[in-house]
Amino acid sequence: MSKRLLLSRILKRSGVFALLDALPSRPGVIVLNHHRIGDASKTRYDRGVFSQTAEGLGEQVRFLQKRMPIVAGEELEELLTGKRPLDRTYAAITFDDGYLDNYTNAFPVLRSLGAPGIFFPVIEYAGSDAVPWWDEIAYLVRNTDRPVLEVSTPVPLRVQVGSDREAAIRPFLRHYKRPENQDSARFLQELRESAGCSLPEPGRRFLNWGEAREMVAAGMEFGSHTCSHTILSQQSAEQQRWELTESRRILEKELGLRIHSLAYPVGSSSAFTDETEKIAIDAGFSLAFAFQGGWNRSGSIRPSHVQRISPAPMMVSLESQVFGLTRAIWTP
Known part of the structure; x- marks a missing residue:
C-alpha cells in the first residue's frame, strides 16, 4: 500500500474528509x-x-x-x-x-x-484497428522472449527485461516522448528488431x-x-499548424x-511549447x-x-x- 493511499484512508476514517466536505x-x-x-x-x-x-x-x-x-x-x-x-x-x-x-x-x-x-x-x-506507438511499445516489451532490448534513437537506451514487464515498458515510453526524438518511425523499427516479435491482428x-x-x-x-x-x-510550426487545423476541419x-x-x-x-499554444x-x-x-x-x-x-x-x-x-x- 502506498503512503498516499494509507494517509487518505487514515484521514477518511478520522473524519477529516467529512469536515472538508462540509466547507x-x-x-x-x-x-x-x-x-x-x-x-x-x-x-x-x-x-x-x-x-x-x-x-x-x-x-x-x-x-x-x-x-x-x-x-x-x-x-x-x-x-x-x-x-x-x-x-x-x-x-x-x-x-x-x-x-x-x-x-x-x-x-x-x-x-x-x-x-x-x-x-x-x-x-x-x-x-x-490502429495500434498507436504507446500500445506497440508495450506489446513488444511485454511479449519479447529476449533478455535485453535496446534502441539508438534518439540516443542509446538499453533495458534489461525481467519478470516485471511494466517496469521495462516505462523507460521506452519515456524515451519515445523525448523532445529530441525527431524520427519516431526509426525508434519503433529499432525496437521491433530488438524485440523480435510482431503485432497480432487486433480487431x-x-x-x-x-x-x-x-x-x-x-x-x-x-x-x-x-x-x-x-x-x-x-x-515544425508548419506541421503543428496542419495537425490542428486539419483535425478541427474534419471533426x-x-x-x-x-x-x-x-x-x-x-x-x-x-x-x-509556447509556440504550440499560439498556433492553437x-x-x-x-x-x-x-x-x-x-x-x-x-x-x-x-x-x-x-x-x-x-x-x-x-x-x-x-x-x-x-x-x-x-x-x-x-x-x-
Missing part, C-alpha cells in the same frame, strides 16, 4: 482526464492508459455530482475564458484518444447518470464517426487530439458542430488542455493551457485529490 469549495474548475475505461489486466497493450473500470467511473461521477456541477461545451468554455464568473468549484470529465471502450464502457455510464463528457479522438484512428480498437454522432446527440462533446497523435514539440465536417477545444497529445510540459489559438481553439496535474483556480486560468489531473483509481484517493485541490486546507 465551501474554492472557485475554479477541476478537470479529470481518462484514456481507457475497462479492465487493464486483460489487455495485451499499454495498461497505463486504463484509468478506471466502468463501475469505478460511475462511482467517480456520482461522487462529483453530489459536490459540484459537471460541465462541458459552452458553459465550460465561458467559465475557463472568464466570460462567466467562477463562484464555486466546477468539474469536467475528458477522455483522450477515442478508444472504442469510450463508446462501449464510458458513454453508457455518463448517459445513465446525465453527466456530460468531452472526448478527444485522434482523426487517423477513428473506426480503425477494431477505436470508435467510429457513427458512434461519435450518437454520443453528440446524447449530449457529449468532442474536441481535437490532432490527426496523428504526434508529439507536437517534435514537429466539424463529420460531427456537424463547432469544435472549440483541443487536447495536446501526451500533454506534458515537454510535449508542447490562431487555429481557432478557445480551449486547449494539458495533462500535468493541478487544477484551474479562479484568477490564474490560461485557456490555452488548461490543467487536468489523472483521477486516482481508488475512491478514497480520489476524495483526497478533490478535497486537497478544491478546499485548500491541505495538500494530498
Whole structure:
C-alpha cells in the first residue's frame, strides 16, 4: 500500500474528509482526464492508459455530482475564458484518444447518470484497428522472449527485461516522448528488431464517426487530439499548424458542430511549447488542455493551457485529490 493511499484512508476514517466536505469549495474548475475505461489486466497493450473500470467511473461521477456541477461545451468554455464568473468549484470529465471502450464502457455510464463528457479522438484512428506507438511499445516489451532490448534513437537506451514487464515498458515510453526524438518511425523499427516479435491482428480498437454522432446527440462533446497523435514539440510550426487545423476541419465536417477545444497529445510540459499554444489559438481553439496535474483556480486560468489531473483509481484517493485541490486546507 502506498503512503498516499494509507494517509487518505487514515484521514477518511478520522473524519477529516467529512469536515472538508462540509466547507465551501474554492472557485475554479477541476478537470479529470481518462484514456481507457475497462479492465487493464486483460489487455495485451499499454495498461497505463486504463484509468478506471466502468463501475469505478460511475462511482467517480456520482461522487462529483453530489459536490459540484459537471460541465462541458459552452458553459465550460465561458467559465475557463472568464466570460462567466467562477463562484464555486466546477468539474469536467475528458477522455483522450477515442478508444472504442469510450463508446462501449464510458458513454453508457455518463448517459445513465446525465453527466456530460468531452472526448478527444485522434482523426487517423477513428473506426480503425490502429495500434498507436504507446500500445506497440508495450506489446513488444511485454511479449519479447529476449533478455535485453535496446534502441539508438534518439540516443542509446538499453533495458534489461525481467519478470516485471511494466517496469521495462516505462523507460521506452519515456524515451519515445523525448523532445529530441525527431524520427519516431526509426525508434519503433529499432525496437521491433530488438524485440523480435510482431503485432497480432487486433480487431477494431477505436470508435467510429457513427458512434461519435450518437454520443453528440446524447449530449457529449468532442474536441481535437490532432490527426496523428504526434508529439507536437517534435514537429515544425508548419506541421503543428496542419495537425490542428486539419483535425478541427474534419471533426466539424463529420460531427456537424463547432469544435472549440483541443487536447495536446501526451500533454506534458515537454510535449508542447509556447509556440504550440499560439498556433492553437490562431487555429481557432478557445480551449486547449494539458495533462500535468493541478487544477484551474479562479484568477490564474490560461485557456490555452488548461490543467487536468489523472483521477486516482481508488475512491478514497480520489476524495483526497478533490478535497486537497478544491478546499485548500491541505495538500494530498
